[in-house]
Amino acid sequence: MSAGHAEQPAAVRLRQLEERVLAAGLATDAELDAVLARLYAEASPLNGARIVARAWSDPGYAGRLLADGNAAAAELGFDTAHAGSGYRLKVVANTAGTHNMIVCTLCSCYPVSLLGPSPSWYKSLAYRSRAVREPREVLAEFGLLLPPDTQIVVWDASAENRYLVLPARPAGTGTLAEEELAALVTRNGLIGTAAA
Amino acid sequence: MTLSPGTRVRARLADPDHHTRLPGYVRGQTGEVVEVAGQWPLPDDRARGITPPRVETVYTVRFPAAGLWGSGTHSVVVDLWESYLEEAG
Secondary structure (H helix, E strand, O other): OOOOHHHOHHHHHHHHHHHHHHHOOOOOHHHHHHHHHHHHHHOOHHHHHHHHHHHHHOHHHHHHHHHOHHHHHHHOOOOOOOOOOOOEEEEEEOOOOEEEEEEOOOOOOOOHHHHOOOOHHHHOHHHHHHOOOOHHHHHHHOOOOOOOOOEEEEEEOOOOEEEEEEOOOOOOOOOOOHHHHHOOOOHHHHHOOOOO | OOOOOOOEEEEOOOOOOOOOOOOHHHOOOEEEEEEEEEEEEOHHHHHOOOOOOOEEEEEEEEEEHHHHHOOOOOEEEEEEEHHHEEEOO
16 A cells, blocks of 8 residues: 555655744744645746747847846736745846856755746756756756857856746747747746757 | 956855855855845845844856866856955955
């Protein structure tokens, strides 16, 4: 007989942590449930994809996005400045000669509301330690083979400063509408482990 | 201390017993300020329950991979609180 979900070590540890939070009066059960419900209902890479598609379609928006990520995200209804404890959203743009890639070496910081819950590899020790040391090799393992002369910039995030990659608009998409462009953007593209 | 973009800085070698957001791999390394990333409470203070925590300017600092690892052509950019840094001159 397999153990039930509640018997899994991670679930047990999570419940113990929740009980400590409740006992300390830091939050109520209802508040914790509400945070999780909102996370699962609203946090999605579709949000980041909408931001990218708007930037690809509107050079003025792209400029504002790179200058002030929080304000530009708010233009589309995404409140990153006040999500949780709030953070600075910095958007970094891929160009013909530069590729950006996001990591959080000390934990797994990342703009959850715009990218959805983080993939398990993003939290893995292997990714966190290798991304800053040999990003070209790591990207190749993701299937992203960059030209040798492409400059790679790795951004090591913190809770206060979180990053989103603005991929380069794919060739041959000049006639696509914004919604169609958004469908081309993936979560990995927003982290920088895919071209778009 | 206000560091403008382009200023060369060195991450401190400190290895505190408490939580810090100064990653070990940049300690003692020299980089260049890219921009100012705002004013934020010092994680070292928040983690120790010090209230109110010190609020410091955070700098986005770029380190060349060759300096960090002895090889590589990429660069690594880290957001570092002011007290983690000293001017490299």
